[in-house]
Amino acid sequence: MNRSRSEELFACAQNLIPGGVNSPVRAFRGVGGTPPFIARGQGSRMWDVDGNEYIDYVLSWGPLILGHCFPPVMDALREALAIGTSFGAPTEREVEFAELIHECVPSVEMLRLVNSGTEATMSALRVARGFTGRDLTIKFEGCYHGHVDSLLVKAGSGMATLGIADTVGVPEAFAATTIALPFNSIAAVESAFQAHGDKIAAVIVEPVVGNMGCVPPVDGFLEALRDITARHGALLIFDEVMTGFRLALGGAQQRFGIQPDLTTLGKIAGGGLPLAAYGGRADIMSKIAPTGPIYQAGTLSGNPMAVSAGIAMLRYLKSHPEVYEIVEDRAAQLTADVPDGITVNRVGSMFTFFFTPGPVTDWESAKRADTGRFRQFFHWMLDRGIYLAPSQFEAGFVSAAHSEQDIARTVETARQFFAATKAE
Numbered sequence: 038m039n040r041s042r043s044e045e046l047f048a049c050a051q052n053l054i055p056g057g058v059n060s061p062v063r064a065f066r067g068v069g070g071t072p073p074f075i076a077r078g079q080g081s082r083m084w085d086v087d088g089n090e091y092i093d094y095v096l097s098w099g100p101l102i103l104g105h106c107f108p109p110v111m112d113a114l115r116e117a118l119a120i121g122t123s124f125g126a127p128t129e130r131e132v133e134f135a136e137l138i139h140e141c142v143p144s145v146e147m148l149r150l151v152n153s154g155t156e157a158t159m160s161a162l163r164v165a166r167g168f169t170g171r172d173l174t175i176k177f178e179g180c181y182h183g184h185v186d187s188l189l190v191k192a193g194s195g196m197a198t199l200g201i202a203d204t205v206g207v208p209e210a211f212a213a214t215t216i217a218l219p220f221n222s223i224a225a226v227e228s229a230f231q232a233h234g235d236k237i238a239a240v241i242v243e244p245v246v247g248n249m250g251c252v253p254p255v256d257g258f259l260e261a262l263r264d265i266t267a268r269h270g271a272l273l274i275f276d277e278v279m280t281g282f283r284l285a286l287g288g289a290q291q292r293f294g295i296q297p298d299l300t301t302l303g304k305i306a307g308g309g310l311p312l313a314a315y316g317g318r319a320d321i322m323s324k325i326a327p328t329g330p331i332y333q334a335g336t337l338s339g340n341p342m343a344v345s346a347g348i349a350m351l352r353y354l355k356s357h358p359e360v361y362e363i364v365e366d367r368a369a370q371l372t373a374d375v376p377d378g379i380t381v382n383r384v385g386s387m388f389t390f391f392f393t394p395g396p397v398t399d400w401e402s403a404k405r406a407d408t409g410r411f412r413q414f415f416h417w418m419l420d421r422g423i424y425l426a427p428s429q430f431e432a433g434f435v436s437a438a439h440s441e442q443d444i445a446r447t448v449e450t451a452r453q454f455f456a457a458t459k460a461e
């Protein structure tokens with residue numbers, strides 16, 4: 038596969054942008070080689086600047102559950118464009134969008150729109166601290182909640198890929214407000230609350246982890262978090278930036294039947310534009326300025342373009358519940374048949390092939406995966422036109438635009454890899 042134009046651009050980019058990319062994992066450090074520079078997308082496919090075609094299982098890291106250039110979203114954007122790109126004043130669509138989100142995710146009684154998932158988790162945490170008058174937060178190893186200072190402790194995603202446990206540039210005092218515990222360990226949460234219960238403002242969790250690869254909660258884990266936080270007067274924050282509108286219209290909280298106090302949303306919510314939200318109980322959210330003393334603001338928050346894309350996306354998902362059956366069926370087909378020595382984790386349309394016998398239930402078990410073998414697998418697939426996340430520690434996604442033929446071709450290409458490498 039010729040990628041000479043991508044190679045030229047990547048060389049150039051590295052002089053101007055750290056690592057040549059605007060988000061670290063895009064640089065392919067976890068797998069080596071040159072990232073294809075993307076020229077366009079359509080449905081389940083993307084084309085790079087050298088004209089190579091890929092079946093895309095990254096989908097902009099989650100947002101594109103209906104595929105690239107989904108017509109209702111594109112139409113909404115064209116309509117919005119004609120009216121103006123930003124006003125910095127309230128608009129009718131923000132009300133419509135807030136209603137729509139509340140209908141899809143009923144625990145979100147009130148919400149604020151922001152521009153990125155990072156902003157959503159950062160703000161949710163501030164609100165949790167302001168509301169409870171406490172400083173500490175519990176997070177889980179391998180979960181990623183954006184690049185919020187205090188949450189970049191044992192974080193997943195790019196941190197896991199690059200082997201960075203704790204980032205430089207975060208004051209120790211910030212990191213000290215975070216208690217990082219093993220995902221799926223109820224005992225660890227119990228004992229942290231025993232020790233610091235009256236100082237813990239919130240537990241923040243990816244209810245199904247995507248950012249150390251896909252790792253589901255064990256039976257009873259989310260229930261235990263709900264119960265323990267309630268007993269100690271701490272808030273439960275579901276970071277559903279990835280799982281929201283993906284695992285069900287109402288996200289993981291609908292799928293698992295647990296009601297958090299606060300929820301963060303992003304990715305799918307913006308239909309591929311920069312948009313995220315945080316929200317939850319009205320008594321908590323009304324403590325935010327101007328109705329309360331907790332400050333949070335944004336020049337472009339509720340941006341008309343992003344809100345229009347979000348409305349088109351959520352309206353479509355709400356009126357087409359079969360989307361969730363389609364993506365789940367396709368993902369099941371994709372992950373049905375893996376050879377010994379490989380663990381496949383899948384929840385709905387999120388999946389990861391871990392190159393370890395497993396089981397993979399937390400960061401300790403995820404990092405046992407053979408990243409060298411993943412790297413071979415990744416390049417084998419990429420060179421045959423299948424675009425997976427360039428890291429062992431990321432989830433893959435299926436969209437409703439993926440056809441059975443797309444999946445069959447992907448399965449066959451993977452099968453050839455397993456057969457070829459077994460023979461070695």
Ligand SMILES: *Cc1c(COP(=O)(O)O)cnc(C)c1O
Pocket residue numbers: 152153154155156158181182183184243247248276277278279303304313
């Ligand atoms: C992607 C992600 C974020 C960060 O969102 P950005 O828009 O990249 O800032 C936060 N939490 C989770 C669970 C995510 O998957």
